[in-house]
Amino acid sequence: MTATALALALTGVSFIAHDIPGLSVDSVDPFTGQNSGRFRNADLDGDGHPDLLLADSAYRSVDGWPDAAAAIEMPELRAACDVWQGLLYCRVRAGLDVMEWGEGHWRPVLTHDIVWARWRPPDDSGGLWFERFLHDMDADGVPEIVIPAATGLSVYVRDETVYREAAVLDVLPPMALCTDGPQRLWPADARSIRFPSRAMHCRLWLDGRHVTVITDEEGRGGEVWHVRRFAVDPRCGFEMTELESMQIALPPGFEPCALNGDGMVDFAGGDWSFSDRMPVPSPVFETQATTDGGRSIQVRRSRSFTPKCSFIDFDGDGDADMITESMGVFDGGVRETANRMLTSRDVAHAIEVRFQDARGRFSEKADVCVRVTISLDKPLWRQTDFGNRYLAGELVDISGDFNGDGYRDLAVQNSPNRISLFEYAGRGFPRQPAALLAFDDDAEVLVADVNADGLSDVALVPRDGGSRAPSGKTKVYFAQGE
């Protein structure tokens, strides 16, 4: 790893660049803005700074930055791995290894055999891989291990020095026959006796002792969502009590999510339609949400663009706010549109934020609006890789908080080798960026808090011939704050 450069800081925020070979950063979740990534943070050495854990090595933190000189090998195990307060929990095929780092090597804290309800390594992993299976249901500070399996949600609790299976929560919905569509009855040689396939899909949310199970089925003109919520009592053999059960009928395109802290399951999504009010029939993206159990659906329309992330807690008040984006290509008439598509490399792009109020309503008009210009390498009709990435929503990211003020900031890759970062300043974004990050080669820009210091960082994954290059070359610009 090389701490190569201090990025240009125009106002307050500055960044320091480090190569983090092997770091893989995912795109943000479109309903939360959360980047779960394929890395973990844990304070392995107890120095108060979270260290960065990758599948094959861990970068210990020195002065707040992951340091290659202090890199350590991860245990050589074929195991699903999760972390809890500096401890590494490794589920090997037939056992559990809990380890801690100390005195220059991994030391076993707990090792014993156990039969897991499910253990299946990913196809592309020969060693450790990260999974989420630790969850403190009884709030005693010692995590339980929860594993979804065909039989239910298996819960393993720690008894003295071993984990044992304490319960299998029967929360998964039953398998249902697949709606494979009508079978062919004609001609005779097309008739075939089939055994119908069966399937089960669900979302399962674990919050402390509460389990929420969300399933859906096709309904007339949309989907019917079934929500069941249970309370689990770890002191009474993980006995379950059903707290509520409800059905919500919605049009297609919605996904369950939590847009505020009222405890209800919310639903949000987006869909395309065509506007016939404009001179050129231009596509319109409709961002949709319901925060009252489907009684009312809020729709906000924007022109021709699907954002990377449609809902994010922009102002840090605990409620998700709505993000819409639009591009100015279709502004004006046919001639103006054709002219922009064919000749202009600069694309006007607008990002709007609508705050969610205490009643779960999103503002009719944008509370925050920022306009930026993105300089493509060629006009849009050329359909270059960079232009296509713009249309796919990859060049604009409003999920990061680079200065730690609780408000989201804006990262725009406004040319193939430059990122502009705009800090939110009270009522809007200033015209001038707070920082510019320049780099030599085309790269994919991803925002995540890589070193878990509370400030979002910028990860650059080089692109090679129109696709993402191996993560071995990932460079991270760590935010240093004001």
Place this chain on the structure above:
Amino acid sequence: MSALAMILAFAVAAGPLVVQSIPLAGPDDLVFLAHGKSSHAAGVFVLHDRVLQGHFSESEAGRVELPEATTAFDVADLDADGRSEVIAVCGERVLLFEFSIYGDDLDEGLELFQAPSLLSARSMSPSPYVLATTLDEEVAIVLPCEGALEARGLDGALLGRYDVEVPGEEGDTFIAEVTPRAASSLSGLDMRICRVSELAIPPTSEMSPFSKPVGSTPRALPQEGQSGDYVYWPWFPLKPRSDGGSRVLYTVACSGVAETCTRVCEVVSGTVESPEPSVKVRALRRYPGAILVDDEGVADFNGDGFADLVLWKAPEPGMSVDSIMRAAAGKDWPLHISIHLFLPDTMRHDPRPSGHLTGRVPITWLLGIGQAAPVRNLVIRDLDGDGRSDVGLSMSDDQFSIWISGPAGFAAKPDLVHAFPERIDEVAFCADLDGSGVQAIGLRTARTVQVIRAPRSTPPVLPAVQTP
């Protein structure tokens, strides 16, 4: 007005094109084909909610009202009287219905037997499902049960039970993606769980009536392309009417101008020295235009038994603001379809097109949103029974054109054009409805299914041998 009267009222002869209109009650109506007047003639069936209407000819129709809890039904000739009956699974009851002619009382159904099955618990609207078959020359109703298929006679007697195979290590596909819960405590978890169980029917000799493979062979093969990347190569059979196994792989390359690349994979019979047949892969060939494929049709325009190539292309507007403006103002745009016959001597498609179909399509179709090609409602079938494939397609929302292939190829203009009062949504079916060898096309609009038939050419032409 009864449905039959509606049919009679709408049945018109539009020039040489015979058009029959079958009314639909709603947009969710299901249209399908099943056994009609005989084992060679299909009927057109329309399911609206629980009312099943069967249209057996221009003048014959009947209906059945399925019970409320019906989950699956089949249409077959169970009593060998030539007419179709309906078998319905309604909870644990298996019922038999005869079609009632309009004006007659509806058949209330005869309960054949009761048997629990996976279909009993299905909470769905009724759906066509193959239930009837023959087992040792006896009519049997096959029901999927827990871990097995059960074949029962019409009296409910168990004729056979066939356990299903559990494939793979755990039998199921189980996927659980776990992420942290964003809107909860730090340790909250969000799990997306998917479990799919697909059980296979074991191939046993006793199960021969049911042993037809489930689904069809995937019509795509991964092949290594020139760049070293894996390219998706769909295929169609080289000799559609025989089962030789030879096929034509194709892919569309788009580097400025669309062109179709093909490779002929020929199955070569074994020799005395090596009796096993081998596959000979011919050189890659390039043809201007993008391929058009009717998945269930045969493109054999000269009746030689080999599949021919159908390509479309449209002239590109000049990339200037003025040319774009002219194209936008014109509202439609030329579309050019070319036919390339297969040359068995050289085992390739002729690089020179042997026929052309031209017309103009709405320019919005060329924008291609949600559509792979600006050709709508494409049908490549033998529509007049002469052994040569013909082409039917729409060049506008409410119109359908048919080009009949003759010994000299295609005419400059479509042989038959019919304009409908509504937009054509899709091709609902294309099948020989009366056993005459003439394929009828069912075009679905919002309120009707328009069944159109080209007149039969006489006499049928036997497949000809291709001459260079």
